[in-house]
Amino acid sequence: xxALAILQPVVAMGLLTSAMALWMLLTRIPAMARLKIxxxxxxxxxxxxxLLPPEIMRVSNNYNHxxxxxxxxxxxxxxxxxxxxxxxxHVGCAWAYTGLRVVHSLVQATVDIVRIRFGVFTLSWLAxxxxxxxxxxxxx
Numbered sequence: 645x646x647a648l649a650i651l652q653p654v655v656a657m658g659l660l661t662s663a664m665a666l667w668m669l670l671t672r673i674p675a676m677a678r679l680k681i682x683x684x685x686x687x688x689x690x691x692x693x694x695l696l697p698p699e700i701m702r703v704s705n706n707y708n709h710x711x712x713x714x715x716x717x718x719x720x721x722x723x724x725x726x727x728x729x730x731x732x733x734h735v736g737c738a739w740a741y742t743g744l745r746v747v748h749s750l751v752q753a754t755v756d757i758v759r760i761r762f763g764v765f766t767l768s769w770l771a772x773x774x775x776x777x778x779x780x781x782x783x784x
Contacts, residue, residue, distance in 0.1 A: 645735065647725035653738040654721045657714055660746055664707045667753065675700045698756075706752040710745075713769070717741055720775050729782050737771040744768035 672692075676683070681695055693701055717738075724734050748764045751757065 645730040645732065647728070647730055649735045650721050650725050650730045650738050653735075653742040654718055656742045657710075657717065657745065660742070660749060661707070661710045661714075664703065664710060664749055664753070668703045668707045671700050671703050672696070702756050703753045706749050709752070710749070713772070714745065716776075717772055720772070720779055723783075724775065724779055727779075727783070729779060734775055734778065737775045740771040741768050741775070744771065 675681075675696055676686070679695065681692075685695070686692055689704075692704075721734075721738055724730055744764050744767050748761060748768060751761045751764060
């Protein structure tokens with residue numbers, strides 16, 4: 645199987661992150677203007693948690709989450725591609741991970757029901773763990 649097959653979900657995760665960044669900008673900036681929050685007040689973004697409504701913070705919280713666990717996904721998927729270990733299981737797990745992260749983002753940014761979000765997070769972690777452990781077996 646070609647490396648491109650596992651790099652496509654990596655690029656899709658990049659698109660998700662870009663979409664969430666745009667969503668964040670399109671909601672945060674108007675909210676700050678409406679509430680007359682000076683941009684300098686956002687120097688320490690933790691201050692915004694108390695100033696912006698929850699529906700605005702949910703989007704930015706998700707954007708921040710996309711720079712946590714997904715970074716491990718990027719690293720392992722690129723490792724799999726570089727070492728030539730791409731197979732149907734890795735690709736399936738990579739797409740499952742990406743799809744589940746899309747669902748996670750939509751849940752968190754809209755209704756933010758923690759039980760649902762945690763369930764989706766757990767399933768995405770399982771897909772990523774399979775990739776990690778399979779690659780560990782191949783490397784070690």
